[in-house]
Amino acid sequence: MNTKLYLHNTLSRRKEEFVPINPPHVGLYVCGPTVYGDPHLGHARSAITFDLLFRLLRHHGYKVRYVRNITDVGHLEHDADEGNDKIAEKARLEQLEPMEVAQRYTNRYHEALRQLNVLSPSIEPRASGHIIEQIALVQRIIDAGLAYQSNGSVYFDVAKYNELHRYGQLSGRVLDDLQANTRALDGQDEKRSPFDFALWKKASPEHIMRWPSPWSEGFPGWHLECSAMSAKYLGQQFDIHGGGMDLMFPHHECEIAQNVAASGSGAVRYWLHNNMITINGQKMGKSLGNSISLAELFAGAHPLLEQAYSPMTIRFFILQAHYRSTLDFSNEALQAAQRGLARLQSAHRALRKVQPAGQSSVEVGAIAQRVHEALADDLNSPVALAAMFDAVRIINALLEGKERIAADDLARLRVLFDTVLIDIMGLVDEQQAQGQAKLVEGLVDMLLGVRQQAKANRDFATSDRIRDELARMGVAVRDRKDGADWELV
């Protein structure tokens, strides 16, 4: 690929040319789920956004090491430093061992992503599996004088860090402003400032998930795992860090502070954030009753859903918006996506039947260029898809005999669809597998109708031929007084 790749870097707030640290290798880290509940549209958007990036980087010839973590410990309720661990709380409710909860929802996440045709990352580390690395990182931050112990827990000293470096560079927040807008701490808090965050928490007696450390039996703070695991698998400096926009503050801000405190510099060259999904214009949330799981979407099993939406419809719906725009879910939008995808895939299938003519009356090269330039322009999938729809119109004109296409242009058009639709966008054709059982039923019933008619006409040769050919295909027909029934054998 000669096209240069541009990515919007949250750090600089502008699009930058993507230049990897050590080409052709690219290190990519993305924040995965906290596995205490069913995966929903928000998970799908992040996973599909960075799946598109992963696929595009590979298409550009890079060898990508893609790390996406599983948070199975340390993420407390309300993303706070006090309260229950989200997974431990779910384990209490479901009367399970916390790791059973983590495994169950990890499995469901994987299953949903498999249906969405999201590729597996190269490494999928679990927070609970990297306690040693996290303890070592806490120690380095303490040694740098930027963390303090308090009652067996260890907190990051944001004020002190802010004197040396700048806290808030990713999210654009300024510590003084933050402090001015915050109530003072009540006396019981272990923290010196409300903006300090936990690196290590001492476990209360009833807390099951706990490990020994130099400070207490406890567990790591939520932000710690990403700093520790990205460094372990991608090195102290790596290329791209992705995640949902809701993680920018405080999660990613704290990650940067941890990295800088421990090693003197930030680890990440390009920070990418996907925007959020709203539901009929509202924020999505469990308390609002509008949190729809992916399994519910695929099955159409939620009061807000007028029908089931297939995984590829969801994928296409998400790709039709630019990842940095908000995306509003509604039945109308999903149904439009379903129709759009069907048009695109129908054109792709029909492309097999187009015959080349001597000279092209259509322009294919320009479309391909627009598609690839759009994708390389900060993953502008909606613009790329708009250009693909221009190709759809060309295909339809070719099928109707209104235009002609030369053999090399036809080959180029086929490569465009195979590459962009299947390889980069990951929009596989699910229609065949899904509708086929129903289709078989319809077709057999139709043949039996024809056979019934032949019998009525005393055309027994036709009637027998249909029965025998069906039998040869594994469809056993049994005649009954009132017609016939059949089964697959």
Added chain:
Amino acid sequence: MNTKLYLHNTLSRRKEEFVPINPPHVGLYVCGPTVYGDPHLGHARSAITFDLLFRLLRHHGYKVRYVRNITDVGHLEHDADEGNDKIAEKARLEQLEPMEVAQRYTNRYHEALRQLNVLSPSIEPRASGHIIEQIALVQRIIDAGLAYQSNGSVYFDVAKYNELHRYGQLSGRVLDDLQANTRALDGQDEKRSPFDFALWKKASPEHIMRWPSPWSEGFPGWHLECSAMSAKYLGQQFDIHGGGMDLMFPHHECEIAQNVAASGSGAVRYWLHNNMITINGQKMGKSLGNSISLAELFAGAHPLLEQAYSPMTIRFFILQAHYRSTLDFSNEALQAAQRGLARLQSAHRALRKVQPAGQSSVEVGAIAQRVHEALADDLNSPVALAAMFDAVRIINALLEGKERIAADDLARLRVLFDTVLIDIMGLVDEQQAQGQAKLVEGLVDMLLGVRQQAKANRDFATSDRIRDELARMGVAVRDRKDGADWELV
């Protein structure tokens, strides 16, 4: 379920009634794969054997916590205490980070098991994610005086252990006999005796996978993870430990020694071992060129394979043998399994069409009892399947009108098939999904043939009706000079 469950306990070498420690809870631990290569028939046999046990225990009403580990560190070549780590070695060959290798083959293992309809375990811990727990266990064994340090590594002192307890109780080996048949160590070994085994290994400078410990930067010995992770997730005492017979010695023997050394008693009540698979009468092995991966089996892509075998054919083939018998792979045996499964599933489908009559001329209750007794008799799936084939003969006789069945017996027969075939044996009907694309092609072509004939007879009403009905089902027909072609839209 009132049927008592009997399991063959390798420890006692006899069948014992299964009595859980803390009913209705059952703790089950099974040794999972070392993830450095593609999953093969041996993996399938172990996974399917203990999937059958897991499903049967749940059918008996137990709440099962099923733990199956992933070995991603510490398993050295030739299962020895010297040499390269299997995963690190593969990483070197494939020029990947070891964890990328582990992730890749973990994914392939999961994918193969998903196709084989093997249920996910409740918890799937990774060895590399439990280094702290393993270090703590080594320390307890050192504190008990049953391990020694040597050059930064820690070894289990088998001779000393054997004085206090008996080493070899699971495999029936006697240490004195073992020693009499072994050459003396050369002077360079760190171990006091060749039967001592590594609990912790100091990492050589080029070894990537390493963690700090009180003894050295290094990694845990292969046998350690199962003792540490079973204790963490199932407690110091739990019900059932399963694995392949090749793991009985030294792996499981060492596990017992570790558990007894650390806590004074063995952890496991029932040890279950599945037997091995041979290929055309030969041991399976990479060096013998007869190691067939599951992906190759499913695709028919190996010189030893005459055809592709579907996941359910493999599953049925494995269930047709008792798990403690050897099982010989051959094309003939697989083809017989394919036919047998087809008969069973065809009867199951046909059962939907059977109509009840006043009184039964057939005996259903006795068959159901035989099936459930066989399964409860140490998972005797071949005897259970033989009884199911008696039910198949009954169904065929019913379909031919040679026998009659009362409504309650018919309901019982349906429950038997749904429960045993689908729920317990996990033999889902894959024929429909697989063959359907081909079937659709055949059916549409047949209808177009009928339409062509109608046109030739100038019966345009029929010809148009077929075209329109096909269009309604999403099959677009395009007439050409020399016939017609079609596509799904």
